[in-house]
Amino acid sequence: MPQKVRKAVFPVGGLGTRFLPATKAMPKEMLPVVDKPLIQYAVEEALAAGIEEIIFVTGRGKAAIEDFFDHSFELRQVLGERGKDAELRAIDIPVLEPGRITYTRQQHPMGLGHAVWCARELVGNEPFAILLADDLVMADEPCLKQMVSVYEETGGNVVAVVDVPHEHTNRYGILDVASDQGRLAEVRGMVEKPDPEDAPSTLSIIGRYILLPEIFDYLSEKKVGSGGEIQITDSMARMIGSAPFHGLRFQGRRFDCGDKIGFFEANVAFALARSDLKDQIQGVVNQYAASTVE
Numbered sequence: 001m002p003q004k005v006r007k008a009v010f011p012v013g014g015l016g017t018r019f020l021p022a023t024k025a026m027p028k029e030m031l032p033v034v035d036k037p038l039i040q041y042a043v044e045e046a047l048a049a050g051i052e053e054i055i056f057v058t059g060r061g062k063a064a065i066e067d068f069f070d071h072s073f074e075l076r077q078v079l080g081e082r083g084k085d086a087e088l089r090a091i092d093i094p095v096l097e098p099g100r101i102t103y104t105r106q107q108h109p110m111g112l113g114h115a116v117w118c119a120r121e122l123v124g125n126e127p128f129a130i131l132l133a134d135d136l137v138m139a140d141e142p143c144l145k146q147m148v149s150v151y152e153e154t155g156g157n158v159v160a161v162v163d164v165p166h167e168h169t170n171r172y173g174i175l176d177v178a179s180d181q182g183r184l185a186e187v188r189g190m191v192e193k194p195d196p197e198d199a200p201s202t203l204s205i206i207g208r209y210i211l212l213p214e215i216f217d218y219l220s221e222k223k224v225g226s227g228g229e230i231q232i233t234d235s236m237a238r239m240i241g242s243a244p245f246h247g248l249r250f251q252g253r254r255f256d257c258g259d260k261i262g263f264f265e266a267n268v269a270f271a272l273a274r275s276d277l278k279d280q281i282q283g284v285v286n287q288y289a290a291s292t293v294e
């Protein structure tokens with residue numbers, strides 16, 4: 001059995017420029033889908049996969065995330081006094097035992113690879129997960145849990161993947177596949193945001209990774225890649241061959257919440273999945289669908 005995945009890194013230092021002005025004074029990871037911030041979905045997914053330690057790589061203006069994963073005594077007291085039981089349950093968010101949640105700062109946004117490298121001392125010499133809160137996954141079995149099950153069989157590195165339209169390859173890291181058994185693809189290469197004509201496939205990496213600590217050896221070289229940033233994809237590509245590397249077509253649906261349309265769609269889908277909101281939301285959706293037809 002390969003070494004257990006105990007730690008998860010959450011790069012949350014990004015500027016969130018695609019959601020300005022909303023993100024001018026608030027972290028994009030705190031944007032709510034229905035009534036829960038994106039980061040809470042991601043942390044809950046990690047905990048459901050057996051993660052025991054959480055590492056946030058933050059940046060300036062991200063203090064709200066630290067406060068969110070802490071107790072809110074005043075709010076709790078006021079809600080208690082007013083007998084607001086449902087609201088009290090709503091603020092019962094995962095607060096890890098002291099010492100199991102750490103924050104480190106990426107002083108300059110130099111890319112995802114650099115953000116992950118900032119966590120190297122906190123991760124140490126063991127396999128770890130990375131979750132990008134922008135990618136929200138709706139699934140019966142949480143996406144990272146599915147990946148941990150695969151990792152326990154295959155060892156090595158595992159990324160979650162989804163097929164995207166050919167014209168969208170320039171938005172994602174794209175796999176070059178050696179063999180494809182449907183659910184699992186064996187990776188022989190990968191490239192960050194290739195133009196559609198250069199893309200080796202349409203299999204795109206979503207923001208869920210299980211990686212061996214050797215990634216830090218490559219990230220330490222701080223080679224600049226696509227978009228002038230230090231890309232995790234470039235360092236992952238260099239690990240291929242030294243350990244198994246698989247792409248998992250996970251069961252479930254990914255919403256790219258780094259994009260306005262994806263974020264909107266996630267809100268509709270998650271609201272429709274809620275028994276307390278389903279009927280009313282369906283009514284609203286139908287009403288707008290009908291009015292556009294007229």
Ligand code: G1P
Nearest residue numbers: 112135172173205206207233258
């Ligand atoms: C990052 C990664 C990319 C991956 C994507 C998933 O890109 O660099 O390989 O496909 O996340 O969301 P970003 O969205 O930060 O541009």
